[in-house]
Structures are given as C-alpha cells and as structure tokens.
Amino acid sequence: MFFPFLQRLSARTFSLGRRLLAAVGDWVENRPRVAAWIYPPGEGDYREHNGRMFAGFHEQERMLADQPRMAFYHAAIARHIHPGDRVIDLGTGTGILAALAARRGAAHVYAIDHSTILHHARTLAVANEIENVEFVSTHSLDFTVDEPVDVILHEQMGDCLFDEAMVANVTDLRDRLLKPGGLILPSAFEFYCEPIKVNDGRLVPFIWELNVHGYDYSILERHRPQEPRYYHLVSSDLNLVEHFLSEPQPILTVDLHTVNEADLPTEITFTRTVVNPGRLDGYAVFFRARVDEDLSLSSGPLDGRRAPHWGFRILRCDRDDFAVGDQLEVRLSVGRWPDIDTWRWSHTKRAATEPVAVG
Ligand SMILES: C[S@@+](CC[C@H](N)C(=O)[O-])C[C@H]1O[C@@H](n2cnc3c(N)ncnc32)[C@H](O)[C@@H]1O
Numbered sequence: 001m002f003f004p005f006l007q008r009l010s011a012r013t014f015s016l017g018r019r020l021l022a023a024v025g026d027w028v029e030n031r032p033r034v035a036a037w038i039y040p041p042g043e044g045d046y047r048e049h050n051g052r053m054f055a056g057f058h059e060q061e062r063m064l065a066d067q068p069r070m071a072f073y074h075a076a077i078a079r080h081i082h083p084g085d086r087v088i089d090l091g092t093g094t095g096i097l098a099a100l101a102a103r104r105g106a107a108h109v110y111a112i113d114h115s116t117i118l119h120h121a122r123t124l125a126v127a128n129e130i131e132n133v134e135f136v137s138t139h140s141l142d143f144t145v146d147e148p149v150d151v152i153l154h155e156q157m158g159d160c161l162f163d164e165a166m167v168a169n170v171t172d173l174r175d176r177l178l179k180p181g182g183l184i185l186p187s188a189f190e191f192y193c194e195p196i197k198v199n200d201g202r203l204v205p206f207i208w209e210l211n212v213h214g215y216d217y218s219i220l221e222r223h224r225p226q227e228p229r230y231y232h233l234v235s236s237d238l239n240l241v242e243h244f245l246s247e248p249q250p251i252l253t254v255d256l257h258t259v260n261e262a263d264l265p266t267e268i269t270f271t272r273t274v275v276n277p278g279r280l281d282g283y284a285v286f287f288r289a290r291v292d293e294d295l296s297l298s299s300g301p302l303d304g305r306r307a308p309h310w311g312f313r314i315l316r317c318d319r320d321d322f323a324v325g326d327q328l329e330v331r332l333s334v335g336r337w338p339d340i341d342t343w344r345w346s347h348t349k350r351a352a353t354e355p356v357a358v359g
Contacts, residue, residue, distance in 0.1 A: 047114065050114075050115075050164065050165075051114050051115040054091075054093060054113075054115040054117055055115045060093055060117060062309040063093070063155075063309055064094065064096060066307050066308055066309040068305055068306065068307040069155075069297060069307040069309065070096075072295065072296070072307070073096075073097055073100065073155065075291075075295055076185055076186060076291045077097065077100045077153070077185070078100075078104060079291070079292065080183060080291070081101050081105075081106055081153070082105070083105030083106075083107075084107045085101070085106045085107060085150040085151050086106070086107055086108045086109075086147070086149040086150050087106045087108070087110070087149060087151040087152075087153055088110045088143075088145075088149050088151070088152050088173060088177065089101065089110065089111045089112065089153045089154070090140050090152060090153070090169060090170065090173060091112070091140070091155065092112060092113045092118070092121055092135070093113060093115075093155075094117060094120060094121050094124055095111055095122075095124055095125055095130070095135070097153050098121075098125075098130075098133045098153075099128060101151075102130050102133050103130070107132060108132055108134065109133045109134070110134050110136055110145060110149070111133050111134065111136070112137075112138055112140060113135075114138060114139040114140075118137050121135055122135050140172065141169070141172055143173070144177065145177055148177055148178055148179040149177055149178060149179065149182065150179055150182050150183065151184075151185055152170060152173050152177075152178055152185070153185050154169075154170055154184070154185075156169055157287060157289065157299075157310070159234055159285075159310055159311045159312065159313055160285050160340050161189060161285075162264075162338050163338050164338070166256075167259060168261050170256050171256065171259065171261065174256065184256045185291065186289045186290070186297075187255055188253070188256075188289070188290045189253065189254045189255075189256075189287055189288070189290070190250035190252075190288040191250055191251060191252040191253070191254065191287050192248055192251065192284070192286050192288070192300070193268075193285050193330070193332055193345075194244045194245075194246070194272075194283060194284050194286075195244065195246060195272055195280050195283055195322075195328055195330065196241045196242075196244055196283065196284045196301070197241070197243055197276070197279050197280065197281055198241060198242060198281040198314075199239055199241070200242075202239060203281060205319070206221075206224075206316070206318075208221035209319065228340075229341060231315065231316050232313050232314060232315050232316065232340060233313070233314045233316065234311035234312070234313055234314075236306075236308055236309070236310065236311045236312065238301070238302075238306070240301060240314075241284055241301040241302055242278070243276045244276065244284075244302065245272065245274045245275070245276055245277075245278065245280060245322055246272035246273055246275055246276070246328070247272075247275060248300075249270075250288075251332070252265070261337075264334075265334075266333060266334050267332070267334070268331075268332045268334075269332075270329075270330055270332075271329050271330075272327070272328045272330065273326075274322045274323065274325065274326045274327070275324060277322055277324050279319055279321055279322075280317065280321070280322055281314075281316070281317070281319065282315050282316040283314070283317070283330070284300075284301045284312050286298070286300045286301060286312040286313075287299055288300070299311075300312065315343070315345050317346075323351070325352030326349060326350065326351050326352050327349070327350040327352075328348075328349060329347060329348040329350070330345065331345065331347070332344070332345050333345075
C-alpha cells in the first residue's frame, strides 16, 4: 500500500520537475540575450570546428571554383593592392589571395591560417614560384608583427555573413596591426533579411501543415520542435525563392574599418511594404560585399550572378498571406551574431485596408 503510493508520488514529482525544466528551457530559448549569457559561446570548439572544416580539399575547391568569388577578389586585389604594400592575408587557405597579392607586387605577405591546409599552401607557392609570402601557422588572435601593415586581406564571410567570426577576427588585427589609414579588403558589407515566397514546387512546409493524401499531420503542431536549428534552412538553389515580397534593402551595413563587434545591434526592427503579393514563407538572409561602386559580390537567392558556394539562409515562419500595399513589421533579435541559433524573428502585419495584428 505504502510502496505504490510512494511510487506514484515520485513519478508525479519527476514529471512535474521535467515539465518545469522544459518550461524554463523554452523561456530561456526565447530570450536570445539570456540564452547567450547562460550558454557562453564555446570559442575553443568553434576554432576547432573551423580549422577542421577548411583542412580538406573539398571545402577549398568549392571556394576556388566559385567564379564570381574569385573574379571579385582578383579585381579587388588588382585595383587596391599596390607594389610595395605589406599585407596580412587572414585565413589564407590554399594561399590564393596571398599569391594574387604577391603577383601584384606586394613587398611582403603574411599568409596566416590555423588549419593544416597551410601545409598545402606552402607547397603550392613553391610550385607556382611565388615569392614574398611568409606562411604562418597560427590563429589570427595569436599573430603579431613588428611593424604595422598597409592591407588586411581576408575572406571570412559565412553564409550568414557573421557566422565565421569575421568581425571579431578582422577588427582584432585592424586594432593591433594595421597602419593608420590602412586598407581592409573587403571592408563594406550589406546584410539582408528579406521576406520571401518560396516556389510552390520547392516548398517544404512545417510537418503540422501537411495533409498527405488525406493523412492529416496537424496534431503534431502541439509538438513543435524547440531546437532553434529546426527553424532555419540553408540552400543555394536558385529556384527555391520565387520572389521577395518587397523591395530588398539592407537591414544592416557594416564597414570593417570602423565597426566594433560590441556596436552591432542586438535587435533590428524594419518595415516592408508588399509590392509582390503572396504567401510569406520566411526570410532570406544573404549579403553583399562591396569594394567599389562597380565591384561587389552577392550571395542573394535571386541574383543570377551570385557566388554559388555560399548558401543563403531561410529563416522559416508560419505562413501568412500578403496583398499589395500590406505592411510587414519584422523584428530580428540576436544573442550573438556569429551564432544563428541565438537569432529570433517575428512579424506584425498591417493590412493595406484595415489594421490587423498577428503574433
Ligand atoms: C573561407 S576560407 C578562405 C580561404 C582563402 N583565403 C580563399 O579565399 O580561398 C577561410 C580560411 O580562414 C581560416 N581561418 C578562419 N579563421 C581564422 C583565424 N581566426 N585565424 C587563422 N585562420 C583562420 C580557415 O582555416 C580557412 O582556411
């Protein structure tokens, strides 16, 4: 008698405790700044992951075969690196940007990388008779030189622009090792988060929105996954996005000559007026790097000249239909820019005719 009672009591206590912990977990997950404070970023883990990712040939060949990317860097170096310049190539990979800078006449290029790919970069430089490049196997935060340099050259852009720690790594070198008035190449970035409609033939709805030959999945809505990863997708399929609902505009512009990571906003609210009606399926996150008015590099999902090896990210949201003239007020809050799992997004709809608010 007493034993079954104890059993029931402990089962209830555990179940209550579990529900309480889940509720606290959800509360924290939905507050990116609190989550970033409670789960501090594992910088060591990220470094290790990044070093491993770029160590193999496959990641390097995807980048080298990306023609818009290579044409952009080739032109940028030809225009902005001058004979006699001293250059740091941050994250040299196979050494391609360092080699282009050396061929342009740079007096000395420090080609640094924390990945074992550097071993192959050295071999390639010898085989291609590249001089004036000094390869240094190190993480940039640990790198130093006696005399400041004229140029910091880098390609540290992730799919979501900030997710390869570009701002932290480049600004650290800028503040320690770049001459006053020195150049960061590239330095100007536009960051976009555009409401989109996905092509019907490519749309993958949330599972609870599905009805497959009369088999209804709506019951699963009560089991919406809590992990943030479920709510964003990566793609480089040019047929995925049918259209932007409104005219694209950057929601953030960054100049690496002046920005500091701590100055990046943690909350951005922006309004879009719908010009292309249709279903809102989410937001496409992409970037443009700009070197000159006529020289830029895009990862946009509707840009036929986009650099193909970068994916664009789709931040998924509940379906909502929009007519021409409707307004969308979008809120993006960010715990840590390099970690998309700490990003949260929501919108409010204002219909062209009468104001309606949704969650
Ligand atoms: C996107 S790849 C670019 C490679 C090469 N620059 C190119 O354009 O083909 C980035 C490279 O930077 C290296 N890397 C990333 N962060 C670094 C850091 N903080 N210090 C040194 N190397 C880094 C990676 O190992 C990788 O090889």
